[in-house]
Amino acid sequence: MYNIKIKTLGAAFVALAILDCYAVEAPARGEGMLFRELFGDTLERDYGITVSNMLDIGYTRNNRSTHDERNDGMSNMPITGFSDEGLELGGLHLFVDRPLQGVVVPRMTPLPGPKPEQFDIGFTFEAFYGRNAQFGRTFGWDMNWNMNEDDNDKARRDKKRFLAIPNFAATAYVPYGPGFNLMAGVFGPALGYEIPPNIRIARNPFASKTYAFVSEPGTVSGVLAGTRLLDGDPGILGLELGVVQGWYNLRDNNDNKSVLGALRWRTPDMNTWIDYEFIVGNEQNDSVSDVQAPVSRLIADSGQLKQQHSLNGWHNFNARWSMGAEVVYGHQAGDGKLSTVDVVTGPAFDGAHWWGANAVLTYQYRQDLSFSVRGEHFSDPDGFILFPTSTSGGDFNALTAGLRWDVNGNLTLRPELRYDWFDAREHDRPYGNGRDRTQLTAMVEALFYF
Template sequence: MLKKVMICMGAGVLAAATLTARAEVEEPGEGALARWLLGPELERDHGIRISGLLDVGYARNNRSTHDEREDGLSNMPLTGFSDEGFELASLHLFIDKPLVANVVPRVTPLPGPKPEALSFGFSIETLYGRNAQFARTYGWDMHWPANSPGDDDAEQAKRDREKFVATPNLFASVYLPYGPGVSLIAGIFGPALGYEIPPNIREARNPFASKTYAFVSEPSTVAGVLASTRLYNGESGLLGAELGVVQGRNNLRDNNHGKSVLGALRWRTADMQTWVDYEFMVGDEQNHNVDDVQAPTARLISADGQLRQQHSLNAWHAFDSQWSMGGELVYGRQAGDGKAGTVDIVTGPGFDGASWWGINGVVTYQYRKDLAFSARGEHFRDRDAFVLFPTSSARGDFNALTVGLRWDATRHISIRPELRYDWFEPLAHDRIYGNGRDRTQLTALVEALVYF
């Protein structure tokens, strides 16, 4: 079957590459359904866009058995499409009112003059599907009735390929035209920490359906406040800064009485063809007691603070109208004081710390406006078997090579086939693919993104 999938993918690549150039694509498909149902006034007169995204795919690998494919998660530890066969990864509903500002919070400072008017906005994102399981927030949507019984029984959720509901973005925003101009957001939101960010909207820097191991190490949601501003705007470029205070990783209900700090510095060239971001999140991430254990996000139980930090240095550069390159260097550490009362729910008492780091890069060739080819390589080190849990509990180095393309078939539909080869270098005897039988895996995947 894998051979058949690979042949189909190759045929798709050949067909896409030989298509004649199309006319200029009309306006994007995002929001088209709402404009058709409600008319253009809501977006045109009030700046509110209602849009949707359907993310589906089909995947196979060369390691799983028939029974493992039936149970689900047989592509693990791959993230993005962890099931084999057809998968409804996510169905998103977005309701957004963007700010009129000189900075897009969590994304970038913008060139041009500073707006002088107050601006208000908001953002709501709700999704349904397999990937919603990992987009939930403790104290918010983690235990919604719609997510039972899977949120109480991970094995049953795996066997039944259960789909979940999550609302990872629910925040209000305001732009204050004072000083250099400041944008504030407050609520539940994705921190946008790292090179890849969910979801697979058209503007996201995610050329592939499958995600990096670095992506797994980074937080999915936070709850709190974030301030963004543009510090410099001149001929030599733009510089933006962000600083926020949040409850913790995937956490609205604080379980350790300590806050986390997140922030970023974002530099852009004046033509926006090169950017460099440094992003971080630092704060205690232990469960204060056994009454509210937010596992697996927070693996430690301790009466004392155990500091966790995550740092990402990522960048992107366009060499010309066709060639571009991006990449990320990520480092993280979970402190542990080694006391008998500091318990790791996986390894037991006396946890004395863990660290991890990784590097990944992607090269893209824009063959046509509607067709791009990409290649990505990654090395990720988790020798304490900490940060990738529960995706993986193996100690060692994770490596991956991925090649694929993106074909924007219409303004509503994009197709992304890929081939990915993973190999694992263990510290001891761990084998992580094929349900613990192998150290290598070849995965073929075809994804369809439908914008409406």
């Protein structure tokens, strides 16, 4: 069994921590560099369309897996972000966007300042190829493309890479009333503190993700509208509401819609923000011949309401210190009938709930170097919401420490150490392929922006 040499890894972190403290200017960002070199800047200058790429790769080890398990893949599970040990291509991303002039940045934030008075149209597109694309696919869209079809066990053994298009949506700004931003298509709902992917402005200081991140939907399809309710001394308040097909779904198989929404508040100086986000709707499969697992575990002949809520925020204390935090709660209804079947536990499903809290503290040592520590508690007593990464019933806990070093405008390094422990309701052991209740994991992530 592979054991991490903690002292050696600790020494590496200390060595980076004692780098010279002289001020260093933030490097110029490299996003879009390749496209501009090949085709010039006409598209962006004349039409406002940006094209950029990101390569997300990592190397990981944990102290619980065997040699054979590491070779088969996903031996870091239930940790998400980089699930395989060794070198992993998390994703090669292509982004093509025409951002809008408007009163909100859809799924992110309301904006201060005067309301634009002109109509505007745009779009957002993201495609990515790699191991993490397996968890970014959408039913009725890219889930069952030929290159994506494979049974889960074979994909794990072969460490198969997938292709996903999690964002493919049209956008528009309408200047009527307070002004409205509209979005229609397939898109990430940005529900929760962390959001995929690891773009530079994302709230993701670590290579690994929280359990709360796993519990939240990664893609939806439908329509979303946003507006600004306040812009003044009390702060900036934005509202978003949408109707979508459900979790990871373009072709919903229960003929019900879900409601997606958010209320977002910012201080006038944008140094503090608080978001409340939710998604609510029936998520059961109506037919045994069309089971959209693992996203939806239930088969039922009547509606089974599923809901997820996130209250998250961030505060910038000063030029050095900042902190983000999140509280999540979710519930899956179950009527207990014999016809209501959980594909994991069987008939007579009578409901499940989960909740969690996490916080991250960041110290900005230099403009190009920051250190962060994160703590999390996530309770999934029914072993429901983390499926398929885990079906263990109990409380997951994690402590993570790491840094972000922007080496230059194109390369960012994010090494981390993470310790997880599990308090079981009964006998479950989620780590080491069902053998252990603790795990120490080391990761080094490289992000290439070009």
